[in-house]
Amino acid sequence: MSNSDSRTKYAYTTIMNAQENNAHQAPEVIGQDYPEAVVPHQQHLQQQHYQQYQQHQQYQQYQQYPSKPEDAQHPPPPGSGPYSAYSGSQLDPTSPRPQNATIGGPAQAPSDGGKKKKGAICGCSTLVFVLCVIIALLSAAVIGLAAGTGVEASRANTADERVAQLSSSLAAATATATGDAPSASSTSFARLDRNCSADxxxxxxxxxxxxxxxxxxxxxxxxxxxAKGGPLIALFAPDFDTCMDHCASYNQYIPNLFGSNDTNTTCGGISFIPLWTPKAEALKGSAPGNCYLKPTQTGDLDTPNIGTECHAAVLNT
Structure with a gap:
């Protein structure tokens, strides 16, 4: 036997004797995890097993706090990991480990704060957005209706004012026409008969x-x-002077149509009745006019007997 083998055997024998002595002299039982004095190759094997045990504990702690939700919902099936003499599974020292997990600490759940809410429009829920749109449309309709009503009311007021103005103008014109025309009971026609009735x-x-x-x-x-004789023609004239103008016009144009030798082609005088100047009054008296053209006059004129004023004019030859 060589010297090295002798020394090794001697050291082993010494250690075993020391352990036996300590076992008899110790006051209490020493735990199994207390380190033992072993030979170098046994000490290396124990250290390797202890490292594997620590790695297994760290792996179990990591499994309690998964870093991803899907890992927590779907745990790995049994038997998928390597076998270990300590817990039925094995974590090889060279196996890859997640770098983002904190051993012994809680795992952080992924945050969805950056995700956009489903069914949101412009930051609002679909129901709130639809209600806002409906309220806006109703507000616009109310404003448009109010504006249209105001415009129509303004137009109606303007139309009423124009009708009132036209009514006032018509009333004034009617009053003026009535004032110009003599009434049936009037005996003064100064504006119509050159003041013959008055003086x-x-x-x-x-x-x-x-x-x-x-x-x-x-x-x-x-x-x-x-004036004497039957009328050549009956006309309406606004006054005595115009009636005499009608007689002159007759004398200007009728002879050219019928010849100058016909006695009925000459107007020799006129009879003017101022009361019948308004056609309504003439209708009451069954008169076809207020101006009557007469043939040539000879001798004295007749005195009227018609119940109202009658004035005559004789053509100067």
Missing amino acids: PSAVTGTTYDAFSLFGNWSFTIQCNKD
């Missing part, structure tokens, strides 16, 4: 020159008289 003596014998475009015709006025 016949002052007007009788005066002359009137007809409108120059009808020719050089003049007439002598006879108040409260009626």
